Amino acid sequence: MMQIKTGFEQSVYAICLLSMLPEKAVLPGEALSNQIGASPTYFQKLLRKLADNDLIASVPGKKGGFKLNKKPSKIRIYDIFLAIEGMQTLYFSNGVFNHMTDHEPCVLSDLMGKAESSWKDVLKSETIESLFKDLDKETNLQQFVNENMVV
Amino acid sequence: MMQIKTGFEQSVYAICLLSMLPEKAVLPGEALSNQIGASPTYFQKLLRKLADNDLIASVPGKKGGFKLNKKPSKIRIYDIFLAIEGMQTLYFSNGVFNHMTDHEPCVLSDLMGKAESSWKDVLKSETIESLFKDLDKETNLQQFVNENMVV
DNA sequence: GTACTTTTACTCGGATACCGTCTGTCCGAGTAATTATGG
DNA sequence: CCATAATTACTCGGACAGACGGTATCCGAGTAAAAGTAC
Numbered sequence: 001m002m003q004i005k006t007g008f009e010q011s012v013y014a015i016c017l018l019s020m021l022p023e024k025a026v027l028p029g030e031a032l033s034n035q036i037g038a039s040p041t042y043f044q045k046l047l048r049k050l051a052d053n054d055l056i057a058s059v060p061g062k063k064g065g066f067k068l069n070k071k072p073s074k075i076r077i078y079d080i081f082l083a084i085e086g087m088q089t090l091y092f093s094n095g096v097f098n099h100m101t102d103h104e105p106c107v108l109s110d111l112m113g114k115a116e117s118s119w120k121d122v123l124k125s126e127t128i129e130s131l132f133k134d135l136d137k138e139t140n141l142q143q144f145v146n147e148n149m150v151v
Numbered sequence: 152m153m154q155i156k157t158g159f160e161q162s163v164y165a166i167c168l169l170s171m172l173p174e175k176a177v178l179p180g181e182a183l184s185n186q187i188g189a190s191p192t193y194f195q196k197l198l199r200k201l202a203d204n205d206l207i208a209s210v211p212g213k214k215g216g217f218k219l220n221k222k223p224s225k226i227r228i229y230d231i232f233l234a235i236e237g238m239q240t241l242y243f244s245n246g247v248f249n250h251m252t253d254h255e256p257c258v259l260s261d262l263m264g265k266a267e268s269s270w271k272d273v274l275k276s277e278t279i280e281s282l283f284k285d286l287d288k289e290t291n292l293q294q295f296v297n298e299n300m301v302v
Numbered sequence: 303g304t305a306c307t308t309t310t311a312c313t314c315g316g317a318t319a320c321c322g323t324c325t326g327t328c329c330g331a332g333t334a335a336t337t338a339t340g341g
Numbered sequence: 342c343c344a345t346a347a348t349t350a351c352t353c354g355g356a357c358a359g360a361c362g363g364t365a366t367c368c369g370a371g372t373a374a375a376a377g378t379a380c
Contacts, residue, residue, distance in 0.1 A: 001362065002236050004153060004263075005324070006245045012259055013247050028351065036247055039326050048353075061334030064351040077262060085153050090241075094157045096164045096187055107282050108163055111228060112155075115273035122266035131258050150351095152323065156363065179312065190365050199314070212373025215312040301312095 007046045008084045010036050014047065015080060016132050018056060019072040020145045026065030031148040046084060053083035063150045077131065078123035090116050158197045159235045161187050165198065166231060167283050169207060170223040171296045177216030182299040197235060204234035214301045228282065229274035241267050 014032050021027060033043035047066055051058045057069040068075070091112035098106060135141075165183050172178060184194035198217055202209045208220040219226070242263035249257060286292075 001239065002153070002155060002241070003239065004242045006247075007324080008242075009245055009247050009259065030351085041328080042324090042326050044352075045325095045354090051352095058352060059334090060332070060352045062350045063335060064333080066352090077259075088152065088154065090153070091155045091159075094160055096157075096160050107286070108160060108228075111273065111277055111282065115270045118273050119266045119270035122262065122269050126262055131262065135258070158363080181312085192367080193363090193365050195313075196315090196364095202313095209313060210373090211313045211371075213311045214374060215372080217313090 004081075005084060007038075007043075008081060010038050010043065011046055011050060011080050011084050012077065012128075014043075014066075015050070015055065015068070015075060015128055016135070017141065017145060018066060018068045019128050019132070020142055021067055021149055025149040025151060026059050026063075026067045027145065027149055028065040032066065035144055035148075049083050050080070053079065055079055055083055065150055072129035072132075073127050075128045076124050077126050077128075078120055081123055089113070090119070155232075156235060158189075158194075159232060161189050161194065162197055162201060162231050162235050163228065163279075165194075165217075166201070166206065166219070166226060166279055167286075168292065168296060169217060169219045170279050170283070171293055172218055172300055175218075176300040176302055177210050177214075177218045178296065178300055179216040183217065186295055186299075200234050201231070204230065206230055206234055216301055223280035223283075224278050226279045227275050228277050228279075229271055232274055240264070241270070 013036055017032060017035065018027060029044045029047055030040050032047070033040040036043065038046075047056065047058070050056045051066070051069075054069050055075055056066050058064070058066050089112075091109070093106055093109045093112075095106075097108060164187055168183060168186065169178060180195045180198055181191050183198070184191040187194065189197075198207065198209070201207045202217070202220075205220050206226055207217050209215070209217050240263075242260070244257055244260045244263075246257075248259065
């Protein structure tokens with residue numbers, strides 16, 4: 001369907017929750033996936049992608065879990081997209097034009113590249129902090145974090 | 152892989168070829184798919200999508216085929232994208248946020264919507280004419296069109 | 303030569319199959335805090 | 342009380358199954374031009 005994975009939205013949400021954690025505290029992956037309504041084992045794989053990209057830190061062992069690895073102001077929505085969706089572009093030329101015309105580079109690829117850059121610029125313009133600064137932290141979200149955080 | 156279909160690039164290419172047709176002439180679908188290197192029967196389904204969106208006109212019967220239904224200056228790249236990929240957005244919220252916060256509308260959906268608008272604006276800014284105006288029409292492309300067009 | 307029929311070469315639309323990706327599930331291994339145990 | 346072992350609750354990572362969309366293929370139906378046929 002040519003659509004962004006739901007895992008992206010879930011990841012943004014998870015990082016939003018993690019941004020409400022006090023220093024040194026973590027949230028177990030299962031608590032996160034339960035809250036978000038995703039399959040626990042699968043969502044942990046998404047969390048690992050976020051960890052591999054240094055957006056969050058994982059703590060193994062008992063009392064383990066996940067926490068932010070950067071300040072919310074340093075985590076752009078684009079970074080989350082990149083971690084989940086990967087680095088490949090929305091449009092990838094299959095060389096249909098090159099196969100006919102020796103015209104390099106392809107004018108369509110240029111246009112699609114410009115469009116994609118414009119798209120990414122918007123995602124780079126907002127961070128977790130700027131996006132959720134007006135989210136009332138005193139709601140059940142904060143309550144959930146307080147009840148499920150460890151140490 | 153969250154990528155635009157190859158059918159999109161092929162469709163742009165097909166319309167580019169059709170724009171080289173003289174008035175009243177048509178190109179059979181099989182000639183187009185052969186030139187583009189796509190599966191003939193499947194590519195005809197793409198051509199039908201373009202026809203359903205009034206970008207091209209189809210002529211049934213012997214000596215039938217396809218031709219443009221609008222002037223190349225009136226066919227935006229965005230129109231082709233819409234015809235092939237459909238109207239749904241790149242990002243569709245699964246309501247993960249709404250499920251927790253009564254915060255409507257979702258701030259993430261807003262951001263993604265802005266990004267998508269920006270992306271689409273670029274695709275709306277170019278037409279088949281503007282995109283291919285510097286394409287040398289005297290190449291083997293024009294030759295192919297001349298050899299395969301009907302009536 | 304004209305009227306009619308047949309053939310031909312297209313488009314149209316449905317049914318189906320293949321394949322890769324996303325999602326979901328299971329299982330074993332590693333890690334660290336807690337608890338239990340033995341002196 | 343202290344050192345060590347066992348348990349517990351997490352993360353890590355691979356293997357695998359199901360669902361779905363994009364691509365590909367096949368077939369029959371509709372359409373219109375061309376070719377053939379009858380008078």
